[in-house]
Amino acid sequence: MSTSTLNTSANVPAVAWQRLREVPLLPAVAAAVVLFFVVAALAPHLLTSRDPFAIDLPNALQAPSLAHPFGTDQSGRDLYTRVVYGTRESLLIGLGATGLSMAIAVVLGVVSGLGGKIFDGLINRSLEVLFAFPVLLLAMLFVTVYGPSVTTQIVAVGLGTAPGYARMIRGQVLAVKNSGYVEAAHALGHSRWTVLRQHVFPNAMRPLVAVVTLGIGQSIVWASGLAFLGLGVAPPSPEWGALLDAGRMFITRAWWLEVMPGLAIVAIALAATVLGHHLQKKLEGARS
Amino acid sequence: MTATLEHTAITGTLRQELLKVRNLNVSFSTGRGRDARLTHVVKDVDLRLAAGECLAIVGESGSGKSVTARTLVGLPGANASVQAERLELAGHRIGTLGERQWRRLRGKDIGFVLQDALVSLDPLRPVGKEIEEALRLHGWGTTRSRAARAVELLASVGVPQPELRAGQRPDELSGGLRQRALIASAIALDPKILIADEPTTALDVTVQAQILELLGRMKERGTGIVLISHDLSVVATLADHVAVMQGGAIVEQGPARQVLYHPQHDYTRALLDAIPSEHTKGTPLSKDGRARITATSRRPRTTRPADAPVLRAEGLVKSYQGHDGVVRTVVDGVSFELRAGETLGIVGESGSGKSTTAKMALAMLEPDAGRVLLDGAAWTGISTAARRSRRRSVTVVYQDPLSSFDPRWNAERILLDALARQDYPGEAERAAQVRELAGQVGLQVEHLAKHPLQLSGGQRQRLAIARALAPEPEVIVLDEAVSALDVSVQAQVLDLLTDLQQELGLSYLFISHDLGVIHHMSDRVLVMKDGRAVEQGSAEDVFNHPRHPYTRELLASLPQLGLAPGQRNPPAAAGTPTTEGAHS
Structure with missing residues (x-):
C-alpha cells in the first residue's frame, strides 16, 4: 500500500570530497598545471618573450594588466616572466629537498624497523629530539650556519622534514615485518634476505609514492618560507620565495607582488597533491 | 496503544x-x-x-x-x-x-546487539557508564538510580562482580563479558x-x-x-x-x-x-561430493613404518612477560605425536595456547622448554639455517588467508613463490605445476591471474591450501583454517582436505575451537585449557567418553541440532511445531 523510503545520508563534507575526487577532470587539470611548470623549469623562454632581469623603471609597480598579467615589481620587471623563470630553482629545491629527506628517512626508517631494539631505540630517541624543534627552526639554523643558497635550502628543508617521513617508514616496515605474509614466507623456508627483498621493502615503500608527491609541494612551501625570512636565495634571483621576500616591502601598495608568486606556490603544491592522491588511488585500485 | x-x-x-x-x-x-x-x-x-x-x-x-x-x-x-x-x-x-x-x-x-562488542562499545568509557548513557538518553531515572540500574543490568546478564566490572573499560573485559555488557546496554530499557x-x-x-x-x-x-x-x-x-x-x-x-x-x-x-559433527565423520559434507584429485607423486615419499610419528612434541613450554612484568605461561608442558597420514585435532577456547603450540610445531617459535622432533630429528633448538632445508616438510594454512598473501601478488605469483626451485628448474615446468596445484584444490585457471582480494573467501582458502601443498610437505598445520568460512564453503574445504589427505598421505595438525569440525576431521584429539593438555586420545574416546571435567563442559556447551543427517525425525515433536520456552 504505502511505500516508504528511508534515506541515509553520510557525513556531508566527506561525501562532497569523495565526489570531487571522482571527477577525472581534477587530475587532468593538475597534470596540466604540473606540465606548465615543468616546461617553465626546462625552457622558460617558451612561455614568455621577456627578460626576467630587464629593468624598466618608468613601468615600476604596475598593477596586473594585459601587457603585464601578473603586474610589475619595483624595478619594472615583468612579474609573470620572473615567476616563470623562478620555477627552475623553486622546483629544484622542492624535488631536491624531498629526495634528500626521503633518502635519509628510508635509511633511518628501515634500520630502525629492522635493526632490533638498540638501533630502534637510538634512532627513535634522536628523532624525538628532532621532533621537538619546528621544521622551520631546524632549517633556519642550518641556513644561518652555512649561508643562503639553493644547496643549503635543499639540505635545510630536507633535514627538517626527514624525521616525520622516517617515523612513517619505520611504522610501515614494522607493520609489514609482522604481517601474515612475511610469516608465511618464513614458514616456506625463504631466507631472511629473500623475505626482505620480496616482501618487506616493496610493501613498506608502497605508500611513499603518494607521500613523495605531497612532499614536493610541501618542500616548496617550506623553502619559500625560508626565503621570505631572508634566508633563501638572494635577490635578484626570481626564486618564488625570494620574490615573496622582495615584495614584502611593497605589500600595502602592490598586492600582486605577494599574491602572484603565492598563487604559483599554491598551484604547484595543490597540483602535486592532487596528482599524488590520484596516483595512490590508481595504484591501490588496481589491486582491489 | x-x-x-x-x-x-x-x-x-x-x-x-x-x-x-x-x-x-x-x-x-x-x-x-x-x-x-x-x-x-x-x-x-x-x-x-x-x-x-x-x-x-x-x-x-x-x-x-x-x-x-x-x-x-x-x-x-x-x-x-x-x-x-x-x-x-x-x-x-x-x-x-x-x-x-x-x-x-x-x-x-528496540534493542540492537552487534556481533563485535569491541567496536560497538566506546573504548574509553567504562561499560557501566555506557549503560547509564543508554538510560540517560531516554530520560530514565536520576544519576544515582541509573548507576544502580547499570550494576543491576550487568548482574542480570550474568556478569560476575558487576560493581567492579561496571567501572572497567571494554579492553579490560574478556570477549564474553564485553558481549554481555553490550547486551546489558541493549536491554537497559527493557x-x-x-x-x-x-x-x-x-x-x-x-x-x-x-x-x-x-x-x-x-x-x-x-x-x-x-x-x-x-x-x-x-x-x-x-x-x-x-x-x-x-x-x-x-x-x-x-x-x-x-x-x-x-x-x-x-x-x-x-x-x-554441511554442518560437521560426530555423525559426519568419513562422509563428504558438500553436495558435489569428492573433488577428483590427480595426485602425481613426482617425488617418492619417505616410507616409514605405519604409525611412526612424523612430528613429535615433548613437554613444550612457552611463557611471555606481559607489560605489567607478570610472566604468563601460555603453553605449559604439552606433548603430542602426529603420526603419518593422520589428523591430530587440537581443540580449545581462545587463550588456551593452541595457536602458540602450533607456532612451536612449525618451529616459528622456540619453546622455552621441551622440544619438537620432525621425523625423529631435532626440529626446534637448532639454527634457522639448519632448519631451512626441511622447512618444506611442514607447511601452514592460517585462519585469515588474505593477510597471509602479499597484496602485490596474484594467485599465480603466490604459488610460484611456494614451489621448490630445485624441483622445477624450467619456467614452463613451474607454470605447469602451478596449474596442477590449482586444479588439485579446485581453482580455475582464470583465478590464477587474480589478486587475493578479488577471490572469494573459499577461493582464498583454497589458494592457501595450494600454497601449503606446493612444497610437497608431509605435515600441514591448519590453524583455524576453516573458522572464517561459511558453513557450505567450510564443508567444501573440509572435503577437499580429507581427499588430499587420502591421496597424498598428508598428516594434519588441525587446530580449531569448533568441536564439530574437530570431531569430523580428527583421528586423535588434544584438548587444551589454560596452556595445558587436559585430555588426549582417540577422537572416539575423547568425544564419547570424556574423562576431564573441562572436556565434558565443552561438549555440554555445544549447541546441537542433535541429529544426524537422514535422521531428521525427532520422535518427540513429529509435526507438532510448538512455541515453547527456552528451558534447554
Whole structure:
C-alpha cells in the first residue's frame, strides 16, 4: 500500500570530497598545471618573450594588466616572466629537498624497523629530539650556519622534514615485518634476505609514492618560507620565495607582488597533491 | 496503544505481534555516472514476530540477513533505499521515521546487539557508564538510580562482580563479558524487541552457551528476539521460527522444528548437511561430493613404518612477560605425536595456547622448554639455517588467508613463490605445476591471474591450501583454517582436505575451537585449557567418553541440532511445531 523510503545520508563534507575526487577532470587539470611548470623549469623562454632581469623603471609597480598579467615589481620587471623563470630553482629545491629527506628517512626508517631494539631505540630517541624543534627552526639554523643558497635550502628543508617521513617508514616496515605474509614466507623456508627483498621493502615503500608527491609541494612551501625570512636565495634571483621576500616591502601598495608568486606556490603544491592522491588511488585500485 | 503493548509484553498472556514486515526490499546504489548500479540485496522479505518468541534469520554471508536486521533498526547503511509494503516494529510504523525519531525508538523499544562488542562499545568509557548513557538518553531515572540500574543490568546478564566490572573499560573485559555488557546496554530499557546480529559468533562455546541462556530467559520474560545467525545449531537452541535467506530472498520459513528437522528447500538441506559433527565423520559434507584429485607423486615419499610419528612434541613450554612484568605461561608442558597420514585435532577456547603450540610445531617459535622432533630429528633448538632445508616438510594454512598473501601478488605469483626451485628448474615446468596445484584444490585457471582480494573467501582458502601443498610437505598445520568460512564453503574445504589427505598421505595438525569440525576431521584429539593438555586420545574416546571435567563442559556447551543427517525425525515433536520456552 504505502511505500516508504528511508534515506541515509553520510557525513556531508566527506561525501562532497569523495565526489570531487571522482571527477577525472581534477587530475587532468593538475597534470596540466604540473606540465606548465615543468616546461617553465626546462625552457622558460617558451612561455614568455621577456627578460626576467630587464629593468624598466618608468613601468615600476604596475598593477596586473594585459601587457603585464601578473603586474610589475619595483624595478619594472615583468612579474609573470620572473615567476616563470623562478620555477627552475623553486622546483629544484622542492624535488631536491624531498629526495634528500626521503633518502635519509628510508635509511633511518628501515634500520630502525629492522635493526632490533638498540638501533630502534637510538634512532627513535634522536628523532624525538628532532621532533621537538619546528621544521622551520631546524632549517633556519642550518641556513644561518652555512649561508643562503639553493644547496643549503635543499639540505635545510630536507633535514627538517626527514624525521616525520622516517617515523612513517619505520611504522610501515614494522607493520609489514609482522604481517601474515612475511610469516608465511618464513614458514616456506625463504631466507631472511629473500623475505626482505620480496616482501618487506616493496610493501613498506608502497605508500611513499603518494607521500613523495605531497612532499614536493610541501618542500616548496617550506623553502619559500625560508626565503621570505631572508634566508633563501638572494635577490635578484626570481626564486618564488625570494620574490615573496622582495615584495614584502611593497605589500600595502602592490598586492600582486605577494599574491602572484603565492598563487604559483599554491598551484604547484595543490597540483602535486592532487596528482599524488590520484596516483595512490590508481595504484591501490588496481589491486582491489 | 503503547500502554497496552507494554502490558501484554509483560504478562505475555496475549501474544502481541511485535514485528510485521511485508515485502521488504532494500537496494544499494553504488558508483556514479555511467558506473551507477543498483544492487538489490533484500528481496520481498516477509517477517512476523510475536512477543516472547524468537525469530531466527539464517543464511550465509551475502544472503542479506544482516542488511535485513540493520534495516529493522533504521541503519541500513549509506546509499540504501528501503521499500516495504508494511514495516511495523513494536507498534511503530518505522518506514517513514526520521533520524531523530529513530533515536528515540532505538534503545527504548528496540534493542540492537552487534556481533563485535569491541567496536560497538566506546573504548574509553567504562561499560557501566555506557549503560547509564543508554538510560540517560531516554530520560530514565536520576544519576544515582541509573548507576544502580547499570550494576543491576550487568548482574542480570550474568556478569560476575558487576560493581567492579561496571567501572572497567571494554579492553579490560574478556570477549564474553564485553558481549554481555553490550547486551546489558541493549536491554537497559527493557525493549520489547531485541535484534541480535550474530551475538555469539565471536565467542567461545562455553561463553556462547551462557549468552544463549540469557537470551532464552529474556524470551521467557516476553521480549521478542530477532536472531541473525549463520550457525544453525545456535538457532536450534533458541528459535521458535526460522527464516532461511539465500541471495537476498527468504527461501524457506516456518516453525523452527519444521525447518530444521524437515527442511523442504534444497538450500536448507544443503546447509544442514554441511554442518560437521560426530555423525559426519568419513562422509563428504558438500553436495558435489569428492573433488577428483590427480595426485602425481613426482617425488617418492619417505616410507616409514605405519604409525611412526612424523612430528613429535615433548613437554613444550612457552611463557611471555606481559607489560605489567607478570610472566604468563601460555603453553605449559604439552606433548603430542602426529603420526603419518593422520589428523591430530587440537581443540580449545581462545587463550588456551593452541595457536602458540602450533607456532612451536612449525618451529616459528622456540619453546622455552621441551622440544619438537620432525621425523625423529631435532626440529626446534637448532639454527634457522639448519632448519631451512626441511622447512618444506611442514607447511601452514592460517585462519585469515588474505593477510597471509602479499597484496602485490596474484594467485599465480603466490604459488610460484611456494614451489621448490630445485624441483622445477624450467619456467614452463613451474607454470605447469602451478596449474596442477590449482586444479588439485579446485581453482580455475582464470583465478590464477587474480589478486587475493578479488577471490572469494573459499577461493582464498583454497589458494592457501595450494600454497601449503606446493612444497610437497608431509605435515600441514591448519590453524583455524576453516573458522572464517561459511558453513557450505567450510564443508567444501573440509572435503577437499580429507581427499588430499587420502591421496597424498598428508598428516594434519588441525587446530580449531569448533568441536564439530574437530570431531569430523580428527583421528586423535588434544584438548587444551589454560596452556595445558587436559585430555588426549582417540577422537572416539575423547568425544564419547570424556574423562576431564573441562572436556565434558565443552561438549555440554555445544549447541546441537542433535541429529544426524537422514535422521531428521525427532520422535518427540513429529509435526507438532510448538512455541515453547527456552528451558534447554
